[in-house]
Amino acid sequence: MAEEKLVIIAKFADYIEAEMALQLLADYGIKAVATGENAANIYPIPAVEGPELQVLESQAEQARQILESHKQQDSSEEEEDKEDEEDDDDSTEPEDNDSFLTEQEQ
Numbered sequence: 001m002a003e004e005k006l007v008i009i010a011k012f013a014d015y016i017e018a019e020m021a022l023q024l025l026a027d028y029g030i031k032a033v034a035t036g037e038n039a040a041n042i043y044p045i046p047a048v049e050g051p052e053l054q055v056l057e058s059q060a061e062q063a064r065q066i067l068e069s070h071k072q073q074d075s076s077e078e079e080e081d082k083e084d085e086e087d088d089d090d091s092t093e094p095e096d097n098d099s100f101l102t103e104q105e106q
Helices: 015-027 037-042 057-091
Strands: 006-011 032-035 052-056
Touching: 006 057, 015 032, 015 052, 015 057, 052 057
Parallel strands: none
Antiparallel strands: 006 052, 032 052
């Protein structure tokens, strides 16, 4: 029986991002491993790269698509949140300054 090799599908800045991606793939039934996650934490210098995510070669394309799709969803949700915040900022300004006058001032 020929063993299938692992391939790197993504690199991350820190182990938390790698673990989140690992769990996302597990939710889709894809087994993955994160390598190098401790080295980047112990030696936080540019020469030491962050964790890498590896999957079986036969699942690599599907795993990349899942991660990319999730990344795009996160980006669009962040944009929506920014728009909502901007809308909220606009709604806090009163339309009529008289609305802030107390009864005595009116």
